[in-house]
Amino acid sequence: MKWDPAKYVKFDDHRNRPFFDLTGRIHADRPARVVDLGCGPGNLTAALAERWPGAQVVGLDSSAEMLAKAAPLAQAVPALRFEHADIAEWMPTGETDVVVSNAALQWVPGHQDLMRRWLKALRPGSWFAMQVPGNFNAPSHSLMRELAASGRWAARLGGVLRGGESVGEPADYLGILLDAGCAADAWETSYQQVLQGPDPVLEWVRGTALRPVMAVLGDDDARNFEEEYAAALRAAYPQGAHGTVYPFRRIFAVGRKEE
Known part of the structure; x- marks a missing residue:
């Protein structure tokens, strides 16, 4: 399943804001090593390198397309690098001080158990911060699943899309951090995004949630699916005088492991 970096960053103002709301709660002073799990095109990982210029900052991603987009950023910043990796197989090293995962863990089944293992391995005083979308039951996603399960598409798209089980609630992530001995904070924000x-x-959704469907269908079927889906979206999200309001719920959790 390939990522399209250009499609992903098309709404970068909206996509970037949760990252800065998340990382604003990290109060690390002079970390030595910072890791960004699911770094995408790398622009936000570069922001971590700007914030902590004395740190070695590493962005990890499984998408070759995203890493190709990120590569020029590393050439300009000696302490910044990007690596191809499956974050489901990653573990922090002893010198890791800050771990950030922004809008990536929803793609990883069992990520809550992964978090427990990561937090156990992190040294005292280190920080862990994560953000995931909490809109899997919003019309944008439920309508996609309903269409995929309908008679025309069910045989090919059955089981392709995940639902609300993809992520936990803020209390779930708070509990994981507290159980790991962290001073922790968890919250949610619903951004009222006005799209044009x-x-x-x-x-x-072409840049994110629709990708699993497009990866299965050929070009003609993909166009037909999109036409049906687009009609349903127009009814669910009507255009107004100022654009189309697309509410987007995000779930955040930040913790510092007690020393």
Whole structure:
């Protein structure tokens, strides 16, 4: 399943804001090593290198397309690098001080157990911060699943899309951090995003949630699926005088492991 970096960063103002809301709660002073799990095109990982210029900052991602987009950033910043890796197989090293995962763990089944293992391995005084979308039951996602399960598409798309089980609630992540001996904070924010242009919600999900469907269907079927889905989205998210309001719930958790 390939990522399209250009499609992903099309709404970068909206996509980037949760990252800065998340990392603003990290109060690490002079970390030696900072890891960004699921770094995507690398622009936000570079922001971590700017914030902590004395740190070695590493971005990990499983997408070759995203890493190709990120590579020039590392050439400009000696302490910044990007590596191809499956974050489900990653473990922190002893010198890791800050771990950030922004809008990535929803793609990893069993990530809550992974978090427990990561937190156990992190040294005292280190920070862990994560953010995942909490909108799997919003119309943008439920309508996609309903269409995928309908008669025309069920045989090919059955089991392709995950639902609300993809992520936990804020209390779930808070409990994981507290159980690991962290001073922790967890919260949620619903951003009222105003999108512009024709079928903007469809354009948004093309960069993320719709990718598993497009990876299965051929070009003609993909167009037909999108046409049906777009009609449902227009009814669910009507365009107003100022654009199309697309509410987006995000779930955050930050913790510092007690010394």
